[in-house]
Amino acid sequence: xxxxxxxxxxxxxxxxxxMTLQCTQDMNHNYMYWxxxxxxxxxxxxxYSVGAGITDKGEVPNGYNVSRSTTEDxxxxxxxxxxxxxxxxxxxxxxxxxxLNTEAFFGQGTRLTVV
Amino acid sequence: AQSVTQLDSQVPVFEEAPxxxxxxxxxxxxxxxxxxxxxxxxxxxxxxxxLSGSTLVKGINGxxxxxxxxxxxxxxxxxxxxxSDTAEYxxxxxxxxxxxxxxxxxxxxxxxxx
Numbered sequence: 205x206x207x208x209x210x211x212x213x214x215x216x217x218x219x220x221x222x223m224t225l226q227c228t229q230d231m232n233h234n235y236m237y238w239x240x241x242x243x244x245x246x247x248x249x250x251x252y253s254v255g256a257g258i259t260d261k262g263e264v265p266n267g268y269n270v271s272r273s274t275t276e277d278x279x280x281x282x283x284x285x286x287x288x289x290x291x292x293x294x295x296x297x298x299x300x301x302x303x304l305n306t307e308a309f310f311g312q313g314t315r316l317t318v319v
Numbered sequence: 320a321q322s323v324t325q326l327d328s329q330v331p332v333f334e335e336a337p338x339x340x341x342x343x344x345x346x347x348x349x350x351x352x353x354x355x356x357x358x359x360x361x362x363x364x365x366x367x368x369x370l371s372g373s374t375l376v377k378g379i380n381g382x383x384x385x386x387x388x389x390x391x392x393x394x395x396x397x398x399x400x401x402x403s404d405t406a407e408y409x410x411x412x413x414x415x416x417x418x419x420x421x422x423x424x425x426x427x428x429x430x431x432x433x
Contacts, residue, residue: 235418237420312362
């Protein structure tokens, strides 16, 4: 049972480079989320999706883009990497209508350093 | 808007001692409440959740939390901690709108000493 899988686990980018963080889930969850975690700041929501073809901005969307062409995949795109995007990125998925089992499942994270 | 405050950034405690990690939330609407644990270099794992019903919620690894609506709190407790409980603990509320997104507190690092 894979759950939520993120790739890569680690990445170093140079300023101005671009990359895509991959996220896939095998639980058939409609809802998917991207968070970033900075030391002492908790997790902040970047983007979320309530189903294939539907995405919306979270609290800190600037500098990022997302797409959701399938239920399983929710990639996060950084177009012009900046040092401020150095962070740990977590993807999560959930199925909120099942009240007894509603919870968010998280991937292992991608540690990104922009130099 | 919703917000979550974890009052302690770090809590040191000796092994086998009790511990309480504090969480207060602010919301004008009903919320679901969660505690997640993050071990070093790992993702977040659900400890317990409050959706409705009994205000005392039991979770994994011997943890429990009590929902107090009047004080808007959801403190996490464990009667006797182990070295293996050393981790970062996050309190979160789930927004009851179309997004069901989680709003996290800043986290509390629990450091268990022998």
